[in-house]
Amino acid sequence: MRQRNLSIPRTSVTALVAAMAAVLYLCLAALPVHAAEGFDFYTDSPGIHVTAGDALSFNLHLAGSNAAGSDVALSVASMPEGFTGFFKSGSYEVTKVHASGDGADTIATFQTTVPSDVADGVYEIVLHAASEGGFEDDLILTLTVSGLESGESNFHVEYPDQEGVSGTAFSYSTTIANNTLNTQNYNFSSNAPAGWTVAFSSESTQVSSLEVESGSSKSVTITVTPPEKVEAGDYTVECAATSAKEQLSTALNVKILGTYGLDLSTTDGRLSFDAFANKESSVTLKLTNSGNIALENISLTSSAPAGWEVSFDSSVIDALEPGASKEVVAHVVPGKDSLTGDYVTIMSASCDNQSAQASFRITVKTQTGWGIFALVIIIAVAAGLYGVMKKYGRR
Structure with missing residues (x-):
């Protein structure tokens, strides 16, 4: 029997191998990337x-x-x-x-x-x-x-120029904008002159540093308070917000107009005097403008015990220039039922910008007229006794 040889075309074999390779590749590609590693x-x-x-x-x-x-x-x-x-x-x-x-x-x-x-x-x-x-x-x-452009972040103050008198607390609204790619923690500092105080607060809480996320901003209130007796003039307070990468700064300008001051005393410095019930006594008050700004419309008032009367020659002083003094007489009438002893009366002077007061110790004494009358009676009685003894003593 004649054996028949079957021959497969070479092109068919090549196609079959390519198909099997494609199937194998697809199966391998479907496996998880980290299958060999296990996690x-x-x-x-x-x-x-x-x-x-x-x-x-x-x-x-x-x-x-x-x-x-x-x-x-x-x-x-x-x-x-x-x-x-x-x-x-x-x-x-x-x-x-x-x-x-x-x-x-x-x-x-x-x-x-x-x-x-x-x-x-x-x-x-x-x-x-x-x-x-x-x-x-x-x-x-x-x-x-990648580097950031300098100046992208900023420390901005809304109203940098303010003015007022010494002792006034100046409040500045500022904003820190963090335009870097990372969260920044900013520490606050200032170069305020000696005696000045500078406080930083955020959301009504005083802070010394503040964290600001990337691309965001936060509000910061800066309160600057100069000393009571600071001289008039222009002042600049530099404030800084420093992080690990940035140092932001802003300038706060303060114009001090001057200092208000008012003193109340007497011409001799004594704050005590004597008086009698239902009888007027007078004391001379001395008002002095101890500041460097003129004071206007200074009113004089008092606080005295019940039933007492206090009046002034002038209850209002229209103006008092810096360093100037003015004398005003106060008239005090203790109540008619006031007993002998010490009493306190407060004299006050005030205007829109300043006030002062002095506490007086007033000693109420007994009227001397009754003493004289009693002395006359004693002398008369003594004279009468003397006459009787002289007349009848020789018998």
Whole structure:
């Protein structure tokens, strides 16, 4: 029997091999990328934009059943020159962690610092995770370093020029705008002259520093208080907001118009005198403008015991120039039922800008007329007795 040879065309064989290769490729492509490693080592933001000098922190995760319940060693496979970094868990630097396999868990953080003198460009840090079961994976962090234009962030004051008298608290509304790519913590300072006080507050709370997120702004109220006796003139208070990357500043201008001052006393400095019930006594008051701004419409008032009367020759002083003094007589009439003793009466002087007062001790005494009458009676009685004794004493 003649055997029949079957021949397959060469082109058909080639097509068959190509088809089988395509099927094999599709099957391999359908497999998970990290199937060989057994778990996925990742961070939420592996590629970020940074600036020179930034300190960064990446939360690291492990996902996959082969990572569950195993210890995983962490290491830095490669890092650009000048960069520094380490793994941290809680408050400690670590080289190995225990993984649960739940991708929601943060197994550790990777802390790295970008060199302050690094050139702009793209830099990669490769982290490596290897489990005790022989599984491993790499994580690539891509850092794009770019410089920020100077002056993007700012420290703005709404009304930088204010004026008033010494002792006035000047309040300035300012805003810090952080236009960098990172959250900044700004510390406040000022170069106020000696004796001045400068306070910073945010949301009604006094602060010495303030955290401002990237691309946002916060309001800051600056209160500047000069001393009571500061000289009139123009003053500038420089305020600064300094972070690790920026020093922002703003100038606050204060114009001191002068100092208000008013003193109330007597011409001899004594704050006590004697008086009698239902009888007028007078005391001369001395008002002095101890400031360097004229005072106007100064009113005189008093606070005396019930039933007493107090009046002034002039109850209103129209104007009192700086350094000038004016005398005013106060008339005091104690109540008719006032008993002998010491009483307190307060004399006050006030205007729109200043006030002063003096406390007087007034001693009420008994009327001397009754004493004279009693003395006359005593003398008369003595004279009568003397006459009787003289007349009848010789018998």
